[in-house]
Amino acid sequence: MSRKYLSKCRIIHVAIIALILFGSSSLYSQESTESVDPSVLAAGEKLYKANCTQCHAINEVVIGPSLKNIEERRERTWLFSWIKNSQKVIESGDDYAVALYAAYNKTAMPSYPFTDLEIGSILDYIKVEGSKVPVAEVAAITDGGPSLNQGGSGDNISSAFMYAVLIVFVFVLGLILVVLGLIVSLLTKYISSDKEISEEDKELITSQRVNVFDLLKTNTMLGIIIFAFVSIALKTGIDGLFTVGVQQGYMPTQPIAYSHEIHAGQYEIDCNYCHTGVRKSKSANIPSANICMNCHVSIKTDSKEIQKIYAAIDYDPSTGAYGTNTKPIEWVRVHNLPDLAYFNHAQHVVVGGVECETCHGPIKEMEVVYQYSNLTMGWCINCHRETNVNAKGNDYYNNLVELHEAKNTKTPMKVVDIGGLECSKCHY
Ligand code: HEC
Ligand code: HEC
Ligand code: HEC
Ligand code: HEC
Ligand code: HEC
Ligand code: HEC
Structure with a gap:
């Protein structure tokens, strides 16, 4: 009879564990979506x-x-x-x-x-x-x-949440172990003081004394603990992989307080005027000081910031003479894809007809440029999945469009359909 009694206790233990675990895991979602x-x-x-x-x-x-x-x-x-x-x-x-x-x-x-x-x-x-x-x-x-966030943003929220859940989980496990230990010792005491139990059974009970370490050794417990550790490791690994090199929001201080808000915004200077490569080559180019001098020979000549331009090209505003002691302005690069990826501005801006602002954000309002998009592979690919090819007035695409329409009349031709997801298009 006492054996049965004991196995009942086990069942109760398991039920308590299950209940508490279930309770703790659903707690979060309940309070928040109610x-x-x-x-x-x-x-x-x-x-x-x-x-x-x-x-x-x-x-x-x-x-x-x-x-x-x-x-x-x-x-x-x-x-x-x-x-x-x-x-x-x-x-x-x-x-x-x-x-x-x-x-x-x-x-x-x-x-x-x-x-x-x-x-x-x-x-x-x-x-x-x-x-x-x-x-x-x-x-x-x-x-x-503002403080700058140089890691990936956004994802931090969900990982903080995951960690919180895991910590609560481990804490609850510890609590259960303590409570179970107490229950078991109480029960053992109670049963051994029961006069109806034979000596033999009493021995069995005391020899079966469960302590916390025995509990740790059971397969269920081991399983739960291994699961917790594997989840933490996996989550960390995956987060790491997805955020390698992600620098969204990166806004370095530049050597000269040049402002797009003034030049491209207020004075509406065309992006091309300075970023001369953007419509004809892979790279957009950062303008040389000569381009600045087209205007700053006469504009704001006594500004400290403008004098930094003069220093770079060794120009003396009082005499108008150029010296030989020149050094480049060391602009800090904001956007930077890793070498393994190939990106071409002309293809996107001219052929694709994509606006600068789609990728670079409200540049005309930026006093200091920051990285607006996350520039991950997922970002490139999502846009290629969703964006229609700009085939109007581009004879090059006539055949492709015909082919596409023969196969699929419902959706317009997207960048995917011209190979925008092929690895070799973006990777050397
Ligand atoms: C008068 C010249 C000038 C004009 C006009 C101009 N820019 Fe710039 N741009 C610069 C300079 C100088 C830098 C480098 C310093 C900096 O990052 O602020 C720069 C940097 C940038 C960067 C960041 C480059 C990097 O390091 O990754 C982007 C993006 C950019 N410009 C986009 C634009 C767009 C879009 C326009 C048009 C709306 C525009 N620019 C108009 C001079 C100009
Ligand atoms: C097409 C003409 C033009 C070009 C090219 C140009 N700027 Fe300017 N810049 C201006 C004007 C106009 C102002 C505003 C002057 C004012 O506020 O009175 C200005 C203001 C500035 C200021 C603020 C100065 C101050 O102290 O208020 C800086 C710094 C500056 N420019 C840097 C540059 C740099 C660096 C380049 C080259 C990458 C450049 N500019 C190219 C027209 C130009
Ligand atoms: C489809 C997205 C996209 C569009 C549209 C786009 N850019 Fe970029 N831009 C990028 C990416 C990605 C980089 C980083 C390139 C790299 O590191 O090789 C970049 C880098 C730059 C840079 C830094 C110098 C360089 O060439 O690497 C400048 C300046 C710039 N862009 C200006 C512009 C201007 C001006 C326009 C509009 C005429 C424009 N961009 C349109 C995605 C875009
Ligand atoms: C280009 C960057 C940018 C984007 C995109 C943006 N915000 Fe903001 N937001 C800011 C900045 C910067 C401030 C601080 C005030 C300022 O400088 O204008 C701000 C302030 C706020 C505030 C006030 C915060 C406070 O502490 O009182 C709220 C609310 C807000 N934003 C909501 C939003 C929402 C919702 C969206 C999306 C629909 C959004 N923002 C998109 C840059 C942005
Ligand atoms: C805002 C949308 C957008 C984003 C973001 C974007 N692209 Fe594109 N991409 C296009 C469009 C539109 C075309 C089609 C241009 C054309 O008609 O050839 C294109 C074409 C290309 C092509 C040529 C594909 C082919 O089959 O000829 C390459 C390579 C490419 N993109 C690379 C990239 C890379 C790398 C990134 C991320 C750093 C990126 N793109 C981000 C819109 C985008
Ligand atoms: C539209 C352009 C595009 C296409 C298509 C593309 N990639 Fe990428 N890929 C990128 C860009 C951009 C990066 C750099 C992202 C970053 O720095 O976060 C990248 C990064 C990678 C990385 C390195 C990841 C890391 O964290 O360093 C690998 C591996 C990769 N791509 C594999 C592939 C494979 C395999 C395919 C084909 C199935 C493919 N890519 C197709 C644009 C593309």
């Missing part, structure tokens, strides 16, 4: 990821502030007008907006033609994501503007 309709969340997630992650993360400052608890800082109506047109809010003289703008080095956030409903869904998504992750520092306006 109040919001999942379809709204999905819509919000999509909008957020497509439009906001270049500059924002929920739990850290990227180019813009961390968005955690944003609704505790601002009301929805304010957020609606801000996201629709932040410049308008700043111009209206709103104190908070003006201070925020200044704190972020006057980096203008783009305007979004979203409805209140759409913005609401983004805010819901942000709220839910924010509540998932254990407390992390939220940057207040006052703490000094």
Whole structure:
């Protein structure tokens, strides 16, 4: 009879473990999705990821502030007008907006033609994501503007979440072991004080005494522990692989405070005027100081920044004489694909008709250039999957278009269809 009793105990143990594990794993998802309709969340997630992650993360400052608890800082109506047109809010003289703008080095956030409903869904998504992750520092306006994120952003959120879950998991395991140890010793005491049990059975019970280490040795426990470690290792490995060399948001300080916002924005100088290679070659080129001199021979000659140009080409503005002691301006490269990948500007800008801003973001508003897209292989490939080939007025494509239409009349010819996913097109 007492043997049966013991095996019942085992079953109860297992049931307790299962219950606690199940409880801890579903805890997160429950608290967070309860109040919001999942379809709204999905819509919000999509909008957020497509439009906001270049500059924002929920739990850290990227180019813009961390968005955690944003609704505790601002009301929805304010957020609606801000996201629709932040410049308008700043111009209206709103104190908070003006201070925020200044704190972020006057980096203008783009305007979004979203409805209140759409913005609401983004805010819901942000709220839910924010509540998932254990407390992390939220940057207040006052703490000094943007910090740069040189690792991949965005993914950090999900990995922080994964780690949080794993830590809770390990903690709960430890707790279970302690509680089980207590239960077992109590039960053993109880049973051995039971007078109806024969001496023989009593011996059996005390010899079967379960301690924490025995429990650790059971196959289930071993399995669970191995699973936890393998998950951590796998997750770390995969994260590492996907973010190798990803430098989204990279915004190095340049040797001269050259501003695209002034030149390409305010004065509307064409990109080609300086980036002379962009329409005819692989590389866009960074302009030489001679190009700057076309204007700065006479514009702002007494500015300290302009004098750095003069120093580089050994020009003396008082005499107009050029010396021989020249040295190149050491612009810091912002965008940089690894050598194994081949990218051609002319093909995209001229043949493909893709705008600079599609890949480089709102350059005309940037005082300091930053890397807007993540430049991963996935980024190239996604665009090739989605973008139609610009075949109009390009005889080269006539045959290809005919072939494509013979096979598939419904969808227009995408870059994929002309080999945009072939490894050898992008890799030497
Ligand atoms: C090009 C970068 C960029 C993009 C893209 C961007 N933002 Fe911003 N955002 C900023 C910057 C920079 C600020 C800080 C204020 C400023 O400088 O204008 C900011 C501020 C904010 C604020 C106020 C934060 C606070 O602490 O009060 C909210 C809310 C916000 N952004 C939401 C969004 C949402 C939602 C999206 C996507 C639909 C988005 N942003 C896209 C750059 C960006
Ligand atoms: C008056 C000259 C000038 C004009 C006009 C100009 N740029 Fe630039 N651009 C520069 C200089 C100088 C740099 C290097 C310094 C820097 O990164 O700010 C640069 C850097 C860049 C970079 C980053 C290059 C890197 O290191 O990866 C991009 C992208 C870029 N420009 C895009 C544009 C686009 C798009 C336009 C048109 C809307 C434009 N530029 C117009 C002078 C110019
Ligand atoms: C087509 C004419 C033109 C070219 C080319 C040009 N700039 Fe300018 N730049 C201007 C104008 C106009 C201003 C604004 C002057 C003002 O604010 O009064 C300016 C302002 C500047 C300033 C700010 C100066 C200050 O102290 O306010 C810097 C720095 C600068 N340019 C650097 C460069 C560099 C570096 C290049 C070459 C890569 C370059 N510019 C090429 C027209 C030009
Ligand atoms: C399809 C995306 C795409 C478009 C469109 C695009 N660029 Fe780029 N750009 C890139 C990538 C990717 C790099 C990094 C190239 C590398 O490291 O080899 C880059 C690099 C640059 C650089 C750094 C110097 C260089 O050539 O490596 C400049 C400057 C630049 N782009 C300017 C422009 C201008 C100006 C336009 C519009 C006329 C433009 N880009 C359009 C993707 C694009
Ligand atoms: C914004 C969309 C976009 C992005 C991002 C983009 N491409 Fe493209 N790409 C195009 C388009 C459009 C064409 C078609 C041009 C044409 O008609 O030949 C193209 C064509 C190409 C081709 C020639 C394909 C062929 O079959 O002839 C190569 C190679 C290429 N892209 C490489 C890259 C690489 C490498 C990256 C990432 C660093 C990249 N592209 C990112 C839009 C994009
Ligand atoms: C549209 C262009 C494009 C195509 C097509 C493409 N790649 Fe890539 N690939 C890239 C770019 C860009 C990078 C560099 C990404 C980075 O630095 O994160 C890259 C990186 C890689 C890497 C190195 C990853 C790393 O982290 O260092 C490997 C391996 C690779 N590609 C394999 C392939 C294979 C295999 C194929 C064919 C199935 C392929 N690629 C097709 C653009 C492309």
